[in-house]
Amino acid sequence: xxxxxxxxxxxxxxxxxxxxxxxxxxxxxxxxxxxxxxxxxxxxxxxxxxxxxxxxxxxxxxxxxxxxxxxxxxxxxxxxxxxxxxxxxxxxxxxxxxxxxxxxxxxxxxxxxxxxxxxxxxxxxxxxxxxxxxxxxxxxxxxxxxxxxxxxxxxxxxxxxxxxxxxxxxxxxxxxxxxxxxxxxxxxxxxxxxxxxxxxxxxxxxxxxxxxxxxxxxxxxxxxxxxxxxxxxxxxxxxxxxxxxxxxxxxxxxxxxxxxxxxxxxxxxxxxxxxxxxxxxxxxxxxxxxxxxxxxxxxxx
Amino acid sequence: xxxxxxxxxxxxxxxxxxxxxxxxxxxxxxxxxxxxxxxxxxxxxxxxxxxxxxxxxxxxxxxxxxxxxxxxxxxxxxxxxxxxxxxxxxxxxxxxxxxxxxxxxxxxxxxxxxxxxxxxxxxxxxxxxxxxxxxxxxxxxxxxxxxxxxxxxxxxxxxxxxxxxxxxxxxxxxxxxxxxxxxxxxxxxxxxxxxxxxxxxxxxxxxxxxxxxxxxxxxxxxxxxxxxxxxxxxxxxxxxxxxxxxx
Numbered sequence: 065x066x067x068x069x070x071x072x073x074x075x076x077x078x079x080x081x082x083x084x085x086x087x088x089x090x091x092x093x094x095x096x097x098x099x100x101x102x103x104x105x106x107x108x109x110x111x112x113x114x115x116x117x118x119x120x121x122x123x124x125x126x127x128x129x130x131x132x133x134x135x136x137x138x139x140x141x142x143x144x145x146x147x148x149x150x151x152x153x154x155x156x157x158x159x160x161x162x163x164x165x166x167x168x169x170x171x172x173x174x175x176x177x178x179x180x181x182x183x184x185x186x187x188x189x190x191x192x193x194x195x196x197x198x199x200x201x202x203x204x205x206x207x208x209x210x211x212x213x214x215x216x217x218x219x220x221x222x223x224x225x226x227x228x229x230x231x232x233x234x235x236x237x238x239x240x241x242x243x244x245x246x247x248x249x250x251x252x253x254x255x256x257x258x259x260x261x262x263x264x265x266x267x268x269x270x271x272x273x274x275x276x277x278x279x280x281x282x283x284x285x286x287x288x289x290x291x292x293x294x295x296x297x298x299x300x301x302x303x304x305x306x307x308x309x310x311x312x313x314x315x316x317x318x319x320x321x322x323x324x325x326x327x328x329x330x331x332x333x334x335x336x337x338x339x340x341x342x343x344x345x346x347x348x349x350x351x352x353x354x355x356x357x358x359x360x361x362x363x364x365x
Numbered sequence: 366x367x368x369x370x371x372x373x374x375x376x377x378x379x380x381x382x383x384x385x386x387x388x389x390x391x392x393x394x395x396x397x398x399x400x401x402x403x404x405x406x407x408x409x410x411x412x413x414x415x416x417x418x419x420x421x422x423x424x425x426x427x428x429x430x431x432x433x434x435x436x437x438x439x440x441x442x443x444x445x446x447x448x449x450x451x452x453x454x455x456x457x458x459x460x461x462x463x464x465x466x467x468x469x470x471x472x473x474x475x476x477x478x479x480x481x482x483x484x485x486x487x488x489x490x491x492x493x494x495x496x497x498x499x500x501x502x503x504x505x506x507x508x509x510x511x512x513x514x515x516x517x518x519x520x521x522x523x524x525x526x527x528x529x530x531x532x533x534x535x536x537x538x539x540x541x542x543x544x545x546x547x548x549x550x551x552x553x554x555x556x557x558x559x560x561x562x563x564x565x566x567x568x569x570x571x572x573x574x575x576x577x578x579x580x581x582x583x584x585x586x587x588x589x590x591x592x593x594x595x596x597x598x599x600x601x602x603x604x605x606x607x608x609x610x611x612x
């Protein structure tokens with residue numbers, strides 16, 4: 065295992081320091097994109113490979129109107145985790161999110177919360193490959209679980225904080241899906257995946273809606289140290305319920321344009337700078353999401 | 366690498382503990398109270414003035430079903446800005462909202478004058494508020510201050526004695542109404558002058574009271590006449606006020 069170059073160490077430190085909330089409704093399950101991209105990668109697993117990664121992400125979201133108690137949330141998150149490839153067919157990843165959230169409401173109140181999010185474990189099973197080595201086409205199944213690890217947070221009055229700022233709804237989420245990776249012509253490759261998130265009932269009478277995510281992108285790698293990626297991430301959410309009633313401003317469809325730059329300053333090191341810009345918003349009710357921006361580091365050990 | 370892992374571990378431990386902080390927004394606390402315009406009385410019975418002389422009240426309950434506040438009318442300048450940059454605002458009503466207390470409260474005239482019954486606290490959008498709609502409607506089984514299940518379903522229940530229009534011995538009456546009235550009233554100060562509530566700074570907290578002026582209820586209502594119960598509800602609505610307390 066090689067130690068990181070000093071510059072990368074500084075970058076990691078800066079990332080960590082920068083994520084401390086400056087001053088911190090968002091559904092706890094929100095987010096977009098294929099979480100296995102960082103943790104497991106798109107390529108064929110190699111038996112015995114251990115990968116570590118971290119991702120700092122910023123995003124915003126707003127729901128509701130002044131008259132119905134609407135709010136906006138600003139979220140900084142640090143997700144870190146690792147994956148292990150047991151063979152060329154099976155790999156398992158675990159991701160641990162830490163969320164720093166600030167919720168602003170129309171009554172000018174502000175709530176800050178820092179908390180552990182819901183830990184997620186996803187396995188990848190390579191179902192088919194066109195050849196044993198240096199596969200050009202790879203079809204995989206994805207399956208896993210998101211655990212209700214985000215603790216319930218309380219305010220100074222001893223009452224639970226607004227559900228919009230809780231780091232998780234207290235649900236168990238079954239995750240299943242499939243992905244395809246294909247090397248097209250030259251250094252151009254394609255990746256597509258669909259993932260379904262199916263929740264159990266959570267706490268505080270919350271019943272999240274099932275969620276489906278789709279990802280499609282093309283990647284061009286003109287040099288070994290640089291790749292450019294562009295594509296789309298989309299999410300289709302079911303309506304949430306609270307104590308048997310439909311939660312307003314939940315559910316719907318949103319799609320993002322997702323460009324990214326991947327830099328590899330050294331063998332087995334990848335830095336990813338990515339954004340997700342909302343381009344289609346058909347979320348139900350008064351609900352919008354802003355651009356996601358992220359900086360990630362992936363290291364194969 | 367090891368240092369980074371330690372930093373991550375420290376952050377995750379911090380997150381495992383979880384922490385939060387809150388900075389209060391604006392709020393408007395509401396109370397419900399009954400008061401005579403002049404002087405004060407304690408307990409029951411109470412004597413008020415009617416169209417045919419004094420009326421003695423032995424029991425009286427009034428249900429305030431909801432209070433909703435409204436922002437001051439937009440200035441011409443603000444209306445122009447909103448036309449240039451419309452912001453989606455839904456004026457939807459619900460049983461309770463940041464601008465509406467939807468829990469019914471029953472005022473009992475047996476309580477001392479000026480004894481405030483807490484009606485709830487609104488956390489409305491930051492703005493200036495000029496008036497409120499006070500709803501008088503029937504109490505439900507969950508109404509705050511419900512004296513007995515018998516009151517459930519009634520807006521007012523008043524018992525007492527009054528002198529008939531032609532004179533003679535005082536007669537007992539019982540007025541029960543299920544009438545439903547929304548009364549729009551401006552915020553006023555202790556002196557009765559207009560007093561908008563400005564809630565535009567974080568932490569701004571004000572309080573207001575819905576005041577039932579019971580000594581004016583029967584000024585134009587003869588409790589011994591047909592229809593007196595519903596007329597009484599209208600009189601209560603016409604004479605109530607929303608009084609803003611000094612900051």
